[in-house]
Amino acid sequence: MHSYDEPVYLISVVANMLEIHPQTLRQYEREGLVEPSRTGGRMRLYSQRDIDRMKLILRLTRQMGVNLAGVDIVLQLKEQIDQMQKEIDQLRNELNRINRNGSVHSSKALVTKSSYDIIIFED
DSSP: OOOTTOOOEEHHHHHHHHTSOHHHHHHHHHTTSOOOEEOTTOOEEEOHHHHHHHHHHHIIIIISOOOHHHHHHHHHHHHHHHHHHHHHHHHHHHHHHHHHTTSSOGGGOOOOOOOOOOOOOOO
16 A cells, blocks of 8 residues: 555556546646656656646536636645644644643633635735
8 A cells, every 4th residue: 555645646547537638737847736756767647646636627617617826826735734733733732742741721821723715806
């Protein structure tokens, strides 16, 4: 079994799995939406993470009508939200550790999880 990030799938296999033309995968790479690994012979190899990212790209473009520039913005925002969630989780763990030591009263150390709204303003 391969790890989630291990690049093992050739472009033809991924194109077949996603039912798209290999040129579409090359275009996604040119647009910077996905970065497959390369072998010494310069062959593209995709991981399961890459495949899941492309599934999201296809869902945004096919089902929601988002163009590739919009997909790039959505993916960047998603990465920022994921990073912020990691920071929140780290802070929550640190707060729990401090609370176990009795340093901060629990009524003053409440951290709640909230939802995020994405708002895009045009200039």
